[in-house]
Amino acid sequence: MNKTTLAAIFSFFDELFPNASCELNYTSDYTLLIAVILSAQTTDKSVNLVTPRLFGEFTTLESIAIADIAKIEGHIRSIGLYRTKALNIKNCCREIINRFDGKVPSAKEDLMSLPGVGAKTANVVRAELFRFPEIAVDTHVARISKRLYFANPADSVEIIEKKLRKAVPEDRYIKTHHQMIHFGRYFCKAMNPQCEQCRLRDYCRKIKEETT
Numbered sequence: 112m113n114k115t116t117l118a119a120i121f122s123f124f125d126e127l128f129p130n131a132s133c134e135l136n137y138t139s140d141y142t143l144l145i146a147v148i149l150s151a152q153t154t155d156k157s158v159n160l161v162t163p164r165l166f167g168e169f170t171t172l173e174s175i176a177i178a179d180i181a182k183i184e185g186h187i188r189s190i191g192l193y194r195t196k197a198l199n200i201k202n203c204c205r206e207i208i209n210r211f212d213g214k215v216p217s218a219k220e221d222l223m224s225l226p227g228v229g230a231k232t233a234n235v236v237r238a239e240l241f242r243f244p245e246i247a248v249d250t251h252v253a254r255i256s257k258r259l260y261f262a263n264p265a266d267s268v269e270i271i272e273k274k275l276r277k278a279v280p281e282d283r284y285i286k287t288h289h290q291m292i293h294f295g296r297y298f299c300k301a302m303n304p305q306c307e308q309c310r311l312r313d314y315c316r317k318i319k320e321e322t323t
């Protein structure tokens with residue numbers, strides 16, 4: 112991707128979402144990690160609806176580690192995959208206590224050794240908690256990357272992440288990640304994107320495919 116295109120994309124992102132940031136609510140390292148685990152294949156909004164109840168009953172990492180699994184399930188039942196997620200967050204809390212002295216680790220391999228934590232979750236936590244330059248590729252980031260030619264349509268999330276890391280200046284990783292999520296969530300949606308109002312039409316695969 113050439114510099115002019117990249118500058119046009121960043122300029123539009125900055126204009127639309129100058130303060131894009133994490134939309135999950137959290138109050139501590141482990142509540143962020145749990146919120147991110149819960150957000151897999153569901154919306155941040157639905158996670159924010161269940162976490163006040165969950166963290167209202169279980170107020171510490173230790174209390175989640177020894178919680179009755181049915182009680183955790185009861186709080187998160189409205190979100191997808193709640194049984195697996197309940198088990199993962201309970202075991203995750205136990206591992207953090209046993210192996211990491213009660214603190215969410217910062218190393219990617221340590222994070223990914225925890226139950227329910229994959230590369231995307233680890234990247235989100237590393238960027239949000241520790242401000243490491245990371246770009247987590249979720250469904251929005253993947254779609255926007257493909258539409259704006261950062262990646263090819265058949266690319267895996269691993270390849271997309273690699274390509275983004277190469278194209279985007281490192282000091283913009285975290286910002287670009289949040290802006291792409293916001294752009295995908297509110298503007299360039301999977302269905303019915305706001306193409307009429309979009310300043311990126313000249314750089315867009317979707318528009319090109321529709322006009323050729």
Ligand code: SF4
Nearest residue numbers: 299304306309315317
């Ligand atoms: S032109 Fe439409 S599909 Fe392309 S980036 Fe803009 S909103 Fe998304």
